[in-house]
Amino acid sequence: MDFQTLRDNCPTWQDYIHHEFVNQLATGTLPKQSFQHYLKQDYLYLIHYTRVMALSVYKSDTLAQMRVGQAGINAMLDLEIGMYLEFCEQWDIPLEEVENTPESPATIAYTRYLLDAAMSGSLIELYAAIAPCLMGYGEIGQRLKAQGFVDNNPYQPWIDVFASEEFQQVTAQNEAFVNELFAGASPAQQPKLQKLFNTASRMEVNFWQMALDLS
Numbered sequence: 656m657d658f659q660t661l662r663d664n665c666p667t668w669q670d671y672i673h674h675e676f677v678n679q680l681a682t683g684t685l686p687k688q689s690f691q692h693y694l695k696q697d698y699l700y701l702i703h704y705t706r707v708m709a710l711s712v713y714k715s716d717t718l719a720q721m722r723v724g725q726a727g728i729n730a731m732l733d734l735e736i737g738m739y740l741e742f743c744e745q746w747d748i749p750l751e752e753v754e755n756t757p758e759s760p761a762t763i764a765y766t767r768y769l770l771d772a773a774m775s776g777s778l779i780e781l782y783a784a785i786a787p788c789l790m791g792y793g794e795i796g797q798r799l800k801a802q803g804f805v806d807n808n809p810y811q812p813w814i815d816v817f818a819s820e821e822f823q824q825v826t827a828q829n830e831a832f833v834n835e836l837f838a839g840a841s842p843a844q845q846p847k848l849q850k851l852f853n854t855a856s857r858m859e860v861n862f863w864q865m866a867l868d869l870s
């Protein structure tokens with residue numbers, strides 16, 4: 656069992672990676688309100704996601720596993736959330752507004768699903784649930800770079816982050832770690848891991864759709 660197997664057997668992976676939100680982002684045609692809605696909801700998502708990473712430390716058996724969780728927490732607090740705060744400033748959304756934004760149903764569903772998987776499951780199960788988040792944006796960044804960028808895209812700074820060498824390296828490191836972990840899964844565990852992965856991928860699709868629908 657490895658990440659690639661989970662990805663290839665996931666019925667909604669392509670819907671996630673090629674979602675209309677991503678296409679409009681790539682062509683620069685995404686309505687500004689959709690991007691602002693996404694930014695606010697993703698900030699809220701990342702706060703909960705950091706709590707999931709903290710649970711990964713709690714569920715770890717070895718120091719090496721704990722350090723991966725620790726690096727994940729640092730990456731969230733110092734890089735991704737920091738970047739979103741900068742974007743919010745650029746897109747005229749005060750921090751107070753971001754923090755006081757009510758969570759959308761799609762945000763609640765996805766974050767609480769991850770937290771439940773993290774609290775009730777093993778470390779392997781936790782990583783099966785967060786693998787779409789860990790690796791999906793890396794794949795999107797790589798794809799958008801490969802297809803070529805359009806000129807004067809207001810969303811280019813967001814694309815640049817996920818297409819960057821730095822982010823691609825983090826994605827590759829995550830994939831290697833996850834594969835090491837999944838290699839220890841027994842055949843009996845595999846359906847559960849696939850189910851966790853599939854559900855989280857569906858939640859990613861809902862998350863993009865929430866931003867398009869402003870729901």
Ligand SMILES: Cc1ncc(CN)c(N)n1
Nearest residue numbers: 697700788789792859862
């Ligand atoms: C919903 C979601 N999924 C994934 C990522 C990339 N860490 C994100 N920022 N937001």
